[in-house]
Amino acid sequence: MSTKQRRRQATTSTKKSARKPRKMSPLARKAMRLYETKLKALLEPTCIGKFVAIEPDSGDYFVADRMSAAMRQARLKHSDKKFFLVRIGFKAAVSFKNPVPLSL
């Protein structure tokens, strides 16, 4: 396999492993844009595995070891808002190893 082919294969597999949901709410879309453009570079070097609750309208974000702690901090500051939760460095905040029917 040539270097060019290997590089193409690596790029393809990276894209596949990082795929996002087909349907996203405006809240998730805005929050993920903020995460990808700003928070990822800021948080991933030091906070892998922690949770960040994002309030995309203000750009505020709240990092904690536990999901409830991150969301609670966010709610303390923005009592009337909804938040998007990210597990830093992971493609989803939680995972299910057994089949479970989930939808928005």
Place this chain on the structure above:
Amino acid sequence: MKRTQRLQGWWDSELSPHLAVVLATGEELDLIVDSGFNGEVVLPKPLITRLGLPDDGTMFSLLADGSVVETEVHIGEIVWFGQTREVRIQATDSHEGLLGTELFQGSVVELDPDANRVLFRKKPGRALKRAK
């Protein structure tokens, strides 16, 4: 409120471990103890609506088939080892509720189907372990 050090559940006829968890409002939830789910609690949508659990936002969930879906997050309060604890509850289309490994932290969990034992024992110090 009395500090309970042990929470005891049971096994069903399909070899699934269960734990009865009480909400701060008094309702009792029958949850399947799911070591394959690393969140806190999952509940059926109609039950979340009936209980009036406040909406807190959304998150991505990675499913067993490798797909990622966006799921609603609600706020709930459960009685956990005798103390009220705020948890995040995800909505499911299934009729079963799940208790995930985020809530295992700080406990020793014994699962022994032969002895019909599902036991959560509170550890003296709070331990927080997260896979990197």
